[in-house]
Amino acid sequence: MGGKAKPTKHTAKEINKKIAEASTNKGGGKAGLKDRQGGAAGHAKFKCPACGIQSPSIKSAEEHWDSKHSKLPFVAADWSDTHAENGGVTTAGVAVKGTARPKTQHELTKSKTGQELLKQKEAEKAKALETL
Ligand SMILES: [Zn+2]
Structure with a gap:
């Protein structure tokens, strides 16, 4: 078996990779759920001061403001930076490879x-x- 010159053996690199894949926590299940959702802060960075909707960037925040709360002036400083409030780190647990250990x-x-x-x-x- 195995064709002409094709080795059928696995290299140490391949085996180590398989072992690592099998033994690494990829963030599944309950423990990884919070991480997958972006930690305590979530993936969206900014929070609307008027309605609380979350926005990933201040630009989309402004667009949201213009369409929903255009009667009031848009004040970027009013939008709370949820990432900063949570220590600047959103995903830092089991689902993020290489940070916990x-x-x-x-x-x-x-x-x-x-x-x-x-x-x-x-x-x-x-x-x-x-x-x-
Ligand atoms: Zn809003």
Whole structure:
């Protein structure tokens, strides 16, 4: 089986990918629901001060205002920025890959910024020991 020169074996990369796919939380179910909806803030950034409808951008917010509340002047500052109110982060949980888990020591050694971070951590540790 397997044709001419086509290897039937899987590469380590393929296998690792399959393992990762099977063991990574992709944000399904109840736990991921909030994330999929955009976290506490939702995906829409702006909230209409008059009727509470949500808008993804201040431009569409203005369009909404013009069509629904044109009797009043449009004040961009009145539109609450729901993302800022929720700490600027909307999706940061299980459904977002790579944010919930801190990098392992091994992963850190692979990148320059990671190595610097490790050095910093070591220095902090040394300092903490000194003050003891
Ligand atoms: Zn409105």
